[in-house]
Amino acid sequence: MVLLNDFKGQLAIEYIFWLGLSFIVILSMVNMAMDSDELNMAITAARSGAIEGANMNSFAVFPEKSFSEYENHKERINFPSSIRILKIDAINCGFNNSYQKTKIQLIAHVSAPGIIQKTYKDSLGSRINYYMRRSISKVFRTENITNSFHNPAFSPKYVFTTADVRWV
Numbered sequence: 001m002v003l004l005n006d007f008k009g010q011l012a013i014e015y016i017f018w019l020g021l022s023f024i025v026i027l028s029m030v031n032m033a034m035d036s037d038e039l040n041m042a043i044t045a046a047r048s049g050a051i052e053g054a055n056m057n058s059f060a061v062f063p064e065k066s067f068s069e070y071e072n073h074k075e076r077i078n079f080p081s082s083i084r085i086l087k088i089d090a091i092n093c094g095f096n097n098s099y100q101k102t103k104i105q106l107i108a109h110v111s112a113p114g115i116i117q118k119t120y121k122d123s124l125g126s127r128i129n130y131y132m133r134r135s136i137s138k139v140f141r142t143e144n145i146t147n148s149f150h151n152p153a154f155s156p157k158y159v160f161t162t163a164d165v166r167w168v
Contacts, residue, residue, distance in 0.1 A: 035157065039090070042104070042136050042155050047088050049135025050108050053128035054083035083112045083124065086168060088132070099152070099159040106132055107163045125165030136160050 086109040093103040108128055115121055133150035137143045142154040153160040 038155055038157055039104070041139060042153075042158060042160060043088060043090055043106075045135040045139040046090075046106050046108075046132040046160070047085065049131040049133070050085045050088060050110075050128050052135065053131030054085055054110070054124075056127060056131070082114060083110060083128075085109075085128075086111055096159055099154075101154070101157055101159045103152075103159050103161065105161050105163055107166060108132065109166045109168055111168045121165070121167050125167075128165055129162035132162055133160060 089107040089109070091105045091107065093105055095101070096103040106129075108125075110125070110128065112121070112124065115124065130149060130151075133146075133153040136153035136155065137146055137150045140153075140155040143150070145154055146152065151161065
């Protein structure tokens with residue numbers, strides 16, 4: 001015969017155990033979601049920046065110094081052209097000891113049928129990469145901890161660099 005008094009407190013201890021375990025699981029899930037959210041924000045900012053850089057060419061808007069160089073050496077680039085951002089890859093390069101953050105390398109895949117010369121593509125690719133990094137710096141308000149080219153761009157947990165644009 002089992003007396004009910006023998007189980008007093010057993011339910012309360014099990015309840016506290018499960019409640020504590022649930023709390024730990026929820027905290028770890030929230031932490032993972034926040035890391036993922038930061039990376040998604042950065043990639044979205046990079047895509048927005050790449051589109052802005054491509055649009056600058058479509059409007060044929062350039063800084064004065066660049067315009068002078070393009071006018072003398074790369075005339076074709078001064079005329080609007082159609083540039084399409086196909087995708088942006090984010091490659092996790094692991095933890096970077098120099099910055100004490102995880103390094104992410106961004107690679108833009110771009111199509112521009114009207115632009116054939118490599119020198120033009122290099123100039124446009126540099127502009128697209130610059131605007132990608134700049135956009136990330138603006139989103140995370142880290143313009144003050146990078147150089148004037150926003151290279152690299154920073155977020156709280158990541159450092160972002162760009163590789164040469166891949167032309168398709």
